[in-house]
Amino acid sequence: MRITCPHCGQRGLEEFLYHGDATPQRPSDGGATPTVEWTDYVYLRDNKNFAHEELWYHSAGCHAWLRVTRDLSTHEIQDVRQA
């Protein structure tokens, strides 16, 4: 698996760190009290197959956060953009 970084070009997987599903939205209430929204945000995932939007950090490259769309059934990378 290789990711084409918009800044550095195509690079091997070992240059990147994975940070999971890019779609959960952080609640805006500050989190002082536990809410259903916070539980959803921190713990629950759709975890569907096929196209998955996810965050990768180019730690051994330009240090950019990338929003990658990848097919989970084949690992094919369909889209990469700056997060």
Added chain:
Amino acid sequence: MKYSGLAVLREALRGHTGWKPAWRDATPAPEYDVVIIGGGGHGLATAFYLARHHHVGRIAVVEKSWLGSGSIGRNTTIIRSNYLLPGNIPFYELSMKLWEGLEQEVNYNAMVSQRGVYNIFHSDAQRDAYARRGNAMRLHGVDAQLLDRATLRAKIPYLDYENARFPIQGALLQARGGTVRHDAVAWGYARAADRLGVDIIQNCEVTGITRQNGSVTGIETTRGFIGAKKLGLAVAGASSLVASMAGLRLPIESHALQAFVTEALKPLIDNVITFGAGHFYISQSDKGGLVFGGDLDGYNSYAARGNLPTIEDVCEGGMALMPMIGRARLVRHWGGIMDMTMDGSPIIDKTPVENLYLNAGWCYGGFKATPASGFCFAHLIAQNTTHEVAGAYRLDRFAEGRLIDEKGVGAQPNLH
């Protein structure tokens, strides 16, 4: 037919013409009292313990492919109960006790081999952590021994004790840990469940979960509708996909984990050894191949294969621990899909949907848990209450803040 020495002798005398298939290839009935989705180790164990210990009526196991085609046949066959946290130790120890009696209970040779699991440590801090773990185990009545370097070296002489970066200081030994022939676990439970009247329905993929007034009524499958008064999910690797058919979102991500087998070698490693300074564990199968594995690949995946950086990382761990394996040739490697939960611990619980029960989130520790998982899930389905040793494995523990995080890394499934 009961398997025994006498049966082997009798069949030898009549040309082995009397052996019967180990289980019936059942066709689905219109309705069952309990349907278990997932014909792997956990699902088949659940069906067996339901039929053996509970009176719940007709039971079926539905499997989308052939029996045992999932993670039960794709793991590294290790059993152990060397956990740290109170929510885990009694559960895994029940599992170990069930392993110890498994072959007699199901009348099937599963090649249970208590050859000992050695967790190697490489620093003073790690010795303290392993001593703490060993003490926690002993407080729960589980066997654990802390071995110093000289004792370990006398038992396992071929490790790289002089490694400059990761010097070996000793090991935590669980002598009752070991390995079990993984496929035989599925076959043994399947045969024993079948003999108790359980219908095992293969090549039957679930496509929908039907509900009425918030309660499960059955499943839509590729072989038609099957009514179910109670429905249990034991489909680790695909739990989120199947649970979504009932409108549930789970605290789970699916990840790929790779494992490896070398060419067959003469008997060399007569126990299970884990490297403490990286993630690498190894044992030798009875066919002679060295079976080893390491970390997850680390990204969500439903493709049952991994990538090269992880293979390199695992093999580097192996070389740091036992350089003698460097010239062994790898003949096979494969990937399995793991239900990785947000705290690294499993879920055996009721769900918000009435009569729908969930057994999921086994991360990469599901094989060793097979008997206790089936035992406790059967208890839950039959009695509608949680078994005492699985009391911590609740679905609502994430919302409640009662996580069971053995590694203490938080809600990062790829790090557990």
